[in-house]
Amino acid sequence: MHIFDIYLPVAGIEFSVVLLVAIGFCVGTLGGFFGVGGGWIVTPALNIFGFHMAFAIGTDLSNIFGQSIGAVRKHQKMGNIDWKMGLISIITSVIGLEIGSDVIISLEKAGDVGVIVRWCYMFMLTSLGCYMLYDYFVLRSQQLKNTDSSDPGAADGKSGRRGAANTRRLHRVKIPPLISFPASGIEDVSLWTILLIFLLTGFLSGFMGVGGGFMIMPALVYLIGLPTTVAIGTSLITVLFSAAYGCFTYAVKGRVEIFAALIMLIGASIGAQIGATAVRYIKGYGIRLLFAVMIILAALSVGTEQFYKITGKHFFQSLAGIVLMGTAISMSAIIMVKLVSESTKEKRSRKAKIAQTSDNESRHV
Amino acid sequence: MSTTRALVILLVSLSFTCVIPVVFTGYNEVCSSEAGSEQSTEFRNKVDTSKLSGIEYLIADMYNNDRVLYAVVVTLVMATLGTGMAFLTDLVLKALGLEVSRISHKE
Numbered sequence: 001m002h003i004f005d006i007y008l009p010v011a012g013i014e015f016s017v018v019l020l021v022a023i024g025f026c027v028g029t030l031g032g033f034f035g036v037g038g039g040w041i042v043t044p045a046l047n048i049f050g051f052h053m054a055f056a057i058g059t060d061l062s063n064i065f066g067q068s069i070g071a072v073r074k075h076q077k078m079g080n081i082d083w084k085m086g087l088i089s090i091i092t093s094v095i096g097l098e099i100g101s102d103v104i105i106s107l108e109k110a111g112d113v114g115v116i117v118r119w120c121y122m123f124m125l126t127s128l129g130c131y132m133l134y135d136y137f138v139l140r141s142q143q144l145k146n147t148d149s150s151d152p153g154a155a156d157g158k159s160g161r162r163g164a165a166n167t168r169r170l171h172r173v174k175i176p177p178l179i180s181f182p183a184s185g186i187e188d189v190s191l192w193t194i195l196l197i198f199l200l201t202g203f204l205s206g207f208m209g210v211g212g213g214f215m216i217m218p219a220l221v222y223l224i225g226l227p228t229t230v231a232i233g234t235s236l237i238t239v240l241f242s243a244a245y246g247c248f249t250y251a252v253k254g255r256v257e258i259f260a261a262l263i264m265l266i267g268a269s270i271g272a273q274i275g276a277t278a279v280r281y282i283k284g285y286g287i288r289l290l291f292a293v294m295i296i297l298a299a300l301s302v303g304t305e306q307f308y309k310i311t312g313k314h315f316f317q318s319l320a321g322i323v324l325m326g327t328a329i330s331m332s333a334i335i336m337v338k339l340v341s342e343s344t345k346e347k348r349s350r351k352a353k354i355a356q357t358s359d360n361e362s363r364h365v
Numbered sequence: 366m367s368t369t370r371a372l373v374i375l376l377v378s379l380s381f382t383c384v385i386p387v388v389f390t391g392y393n394e395v396c397s398s399e400a401g402s403e404q405s406t407e408f409r410n411k412v413d414t415s416k417l418s419g420i421e422y423l424i425a426d427m428y429n430n431d432r433v434l435y436a437v438v439v440t441l442v443m444a445t446l447g448t449g450m451a452f453l454t455d456l457v458l459k460a461l462g463l464e465v466s467r468i469s470h471k472e
Contacts, residue, residue, distance in 0.1 A: 009412055009425045066443040070451025079467040229468065247443060251436035254410055258424060258439050262446060269450030277463050343463055 011055045011257040019049060024063060024264035026328040028271025032071040033278055033335050034291050035232035036213030037064040037239045040298060041328045042264075048321040055257050058250030062261040064211075065243035067268035072236050074276035080233030082183040082226065089198050089238045093212060096202020104207055118306055121208045125299035128218055132292035135222075136285055167225035170197075184226045184234075197223050213239045214295060221288070228284030271332065278335045281342035290331060297327040 005014045023045050027038035039060050046056035075081050107113045170193050171186075178188045201219050205212030213235050220231035250256050279287065301323040308316035412425040427435045458464070 007421075009414075009417055009421045010428055012412065062439060062443050065440070066447030066450075069444060069447035070454065073448075073451055074455070074465060077467070078465050244440065244444075248436050248440045251439040252432050254428060254432055254435070256436075256439050258435075258442065259421075261439070261443060265443065265446050266450060269447055270454050273451060273454040273458060277458060277465055280465050280468055339463070347462060 006259070006263070008257050008259050010254075011051060011059075011260065013050055015050065015260060017263055020260055020263040021267035023325075023328075024067070024267030025271040026267075026325075026332045027063070028067045028071075028268030028273075029275040029278075029332040029335055030271075030294070030328060031064065031067055031213075031236075031239070031268070032074065032272035032275025033232070033287070034213075034275075034294070035075075035217045035235035035239070037068070037211040037243060038213075038328075039064060039211045040214070041324055044321055045325055045328075046260075048318070051257070051260075054253075054255045055260075058247075058253070058255035059257045059261045059264070061243050061246035061250055062256050062258070063264045063268050064239065065247040066261070066265040067272040068236055068240040068243055070269050071272040071276045072233070072240055074273060075229075075233030075236060075279070078229070078233070078276075078280060079183075080229045080279070081237060082181055082230055082234045083237070085181050085184060085194075085220070085224075085226070086234045086237030088194055089216060089234065090241050092195050092198035093202035093205065093216070093238055093242075096199040096204075097206035097212070098202075099199075100203040100206020100208075102206075103203075104209070115306075115309070117208055118302055118309075121210070122299050122302045122306070124204065124208070124215070125295045125302065128215075129292045129294075129296035129299065131222075132218065132288050133296075136289045136292065139285060164225065166222055170223060171225065184224075184230050186225060189224070194224065211239060211242065214291075214298075217291070218288075221284075228287050229279055232279060232287070274339065275332075275335060278339040281346070282335075282338055286338075290334060294327055294331050297323065301327065 004016045004018045006017050007014050023042055027042050030036060030041070031038045039057070042060040042063065043053075043056045046059065047053050051059070072081065104113060104117070107116070171189050173190050173193050174188070175190045175192050177191050179191045179194065180187045180189070197219055198216075201212055201215045204215055216238055217231050217235040220226040220234060221228055226234065247256065251258075282290075301320045304316050304320035304323060308314065308320065411429050414422055414425045414429065417425050424435075424438075427438065
């Protein structure tokens with residue numbers, strides 16, 4: 001396998017090109033499909049395979065920046081981006097992020113907060129994942145009861161999710177100024193509600209030291225009430241801008257391995273396009289189901305890492321990395337299989353329609 | 366796609382993934398105490414350019430002497446390659462009949 005190794009002069013190590021492209025491809029697919037950055041996969045993966053942590057974070061952010069450009073472009077084509085919401089999200093999330101990181105810094109003075117952060121992270125991922133799974137299964141059972149409905153979305157009437165109740169509650173708050181988001185189909189919602197939600201997601205990102213894409217997307221869906229596809233596109237805007245900023249600042253500090261980032265970007269760009277295209281073929285509730293499974297598996301990986309911290313056995317650290325990469329590869333595989341099967345179905349039905357039309361015409365003649 | 370099919374793919378991929386780290390680094394390296402951050406390289410602020418040539422030398426020299434310029438180059442190159450690759454992949458996907466257009470946002 002060493003024939004695929006390349007010397008990375010900035011990091012001063014040899015690394016497999018195939019591995020870089022593969023990691024990039026997986027994270028790109030997930031990024032384009034779920035509207036997340038995927039730093040929680042790339043950073044530990046690079047670190048496990050020999051990158052210094054400082055280089056792993058910077059290189060990862062550079063890759064996320066590059067891959068997000070293509071994904072944003074694709075989602076823009078599909079009308080999945082609410083720029084107004086995205087802009088508010090960027091500004092408010094940054095403030096929340098600063099508050100969150102300040103809290104962490106002050107807590108660090110009191111002692112080691114790493115354990116608390118990891119437990120919070122695990123709790124967040126698990127609870128969010130379980131809520132989304134619960135939401136999905138309730139909709140499925142409602143669909144089964146409602147024989148007239150062929151779409152689980154119809155079970156909830158308008159939005160196709162139980163979280164719509166939360167949305168309605170939050171939309172009832174009418175503290176001025178009220179703001180509308182025509183691109184998302186949201187009318188007259190209090191600006192304060194939106195600011196508070198993004199402040200919270202930003203705070204949690206800063207507190208847990210993560211990008212935040214995995215929190216912004218569900219928050220947009222379950223709290224603000226955006227359709228899942230629009231939430232994905234809008235979340236990507238925040239990811240794009242924060243990654244661009246991260247790429248530059250980490251590079252100034254000398255913590256970006258440009259050659260590794262470029263090689264990874266080749267796989268990531270292809271993956272991001274495939275992931276974003278797959279959004280067209282999978283319904284909102286399906287995307288949310290896959291997202292829920294993915295974050296629960298990510299929580300499992302963090303939990304395994306926690307075992308390593310407690311027992312000191314490196315087996316658990318390796319296992320955590322394997323679970324994480326396994327999750328990324330599995331999810332990418334599911335997304336690709338779904339894309340291929342659904343697009344083939346669509347092509348077949350289109351052909352059948354054309355054949356039927358020409359048949360009718362010939363009979364008419 | 367049925368849930369069963371999705372679960373089968375998930376399980377197959379997970380088992381396949383367990384093989385990947387072993388293939389690329391060897392089981393002993395993956396499970397040894399050297400794995401993870403301990404195996405990682407030391408963080409260096411300067412790159413040894415004596416054995417480098419061509420583009421590698423240029424980039425490493427820039428990294429050593431002008432970090433802001435290095436950051437600008439990294440950001441611009443990532444943006445350019447990101448856009449270029451997206452454009453190329455888009456063309457390939459179009460050729461495969463996977464062209465996208467405005468979609469309806471029904472759940």
